[in-house]
Amino acid sequence: MSRYLKAGERIVNTEALHGGITAEMRRLTIGTRDGGTRDLVLRTFVDPFFAEHAEDLLNREAGVLTLLTGTGVVAPGPVAVDPTAAHCEYPSLLMTHLAGRTVLDEEGLQARVPLLARQLVAIHTLRPAERPREYEAWTTADAVVHPDGADAAAWAAAIDVIRKPAPSYEGRFLHRDFHPGNVLFDVPPPSLAGPRITGVVDWVQTSWGPADLDVAHCSTNLALLHGPAWRLRFAEAYEEAGGVLAAAASERLYWRLLDALAFAGGAQWVARPWREAGRTELTTRAVEERLDAYVTALMDALG
The missing domain is CATH 3.30.200.20 (Phosphorylase Kinase; domain 1)
Structure with missing residues (x-):
């Protein structure tokens, strides 16, 4: 060294x-x-x-x-x-080393989500001279096993969605693992200015693919960290910031489920660092329950 x-x-x-x-x-x-x-x-x-x-x-x-x-x-x-x-x-x-820290608290989330969205739009506007590798899906329909106690019918329908061929898309420069745990913030006291992003870390999975996939990944993480009610807010904030997502609802659903279903069987891996960061209530079981609620909510939105 x-x-x-x-x-x-x-x-x-x-x-x-x-x-x-x-x-x-x-x-x-x-x-x-x-x-x-x-x-x-x-x-x-x-x-x-x-x-x-x-x-x-x-x-x-x-x-x-x-x-x-x-x-x-x-x-x-x-x-x-x-x-x-x-x-x-x-x-x-x-x-x-970058200044700032990750912030996973419930407090201040409403103010941070638009900042996350604007940051992701900025990433997606990058046009490098040499494109990174094409994205890789992190699961397949045959590999998904729903958590114990999950809504089996909703999960079966969700798995059928990602069994179909991937929709066509306009490629973008993807972080590919963009979520609150990989974004650093400067959060001053409430009496001063609001939070600001100081940097983005963990670029191991960078690739080329649909903007929807990065948006889906951050949406899944927000749903697991803060509850399924956040499932739509990040996509809305992304579009408010100038980002462009798939026009068809069925295509958006495909990318959201392709990401969400990849968390099945791996809840313990995401829950551990969140607990280390102070979110001690996020046990593996709690994350699995939120994942089930998120997938079910996505499928309910169809009907």
């Missing part, structure tokens, strides 16, 4: 950052020659499954972070990447 620091610098402190699902994140405090400090962030793939795929994942993210430099979309800057663990114990990416 020291080879990537400036002359006379050294690591003086490390702090685990909570919220990651696939990787371990640490903030490294670097002591500088003039007696000051600066921070860097280290992403490390420790889990054997993700470590096996780390070379592609880390090289891709480092490339995306380089591409985002100077675009107006604030993201970490790449410092160094060791995708095969040639120099580190595990495959790792070292990047700059």
Whole structure:
């Protein structure tokens, strides 16, 4: 690690950052020659499954972070990447540290949702010289197993929706994992200015695909974090911010369900970092119940 620091610098402190699902994140405090400090962030793939795929994942993210430099979309800057663990114990990416913090609280959500929507519109307007890879679906109709106690009829109908061919779409630059846990905010006291976004992190899954898919992913996360009543608000805010979604309701439903059904069987993975962030009421079971309510609400909207 020291080879990537400036002359006379050294690591003086490390702090685990909570919220990651696939990787371990640490903030490294670097002591500088003039007696000051600066921070860097280290992403490390420790889990054997993700470590096996780390070379592609880390090289891709480092490339995306380089591409985002100077675009107006604030993201970490790449410092160094060791995708095969040639120099580190595990495959790792070292990047700059952004100010701000993730905010998953119920309080202030009404003010944050439009900011999230405007940020996503800005991401979708990017037109890089070289497109990222085409998006990958995170589930298939045959792979979905509904949670215990779920509305089996609603889930069967939902699975039938994503069994159909994907609708045609106009491609956009996708973050692909855009949700409140990957957006940093500066939240001043209520008596001062409102919240503002200071950056967007976790660009491992960046790809090219329909704007609806990014909107669907954030909508699912909002429904699980704050209740299914939020299922429509984010899409509305996205369009209010100038974003364009599929014209047909059936196409919007396809992308929403393609994302939501991918959470089936994985509620424990998203619930854990949310509890670590202070949302202790979001047990695996609670998240499964909200997912069932969300999928059921999407299907009820058809009729």
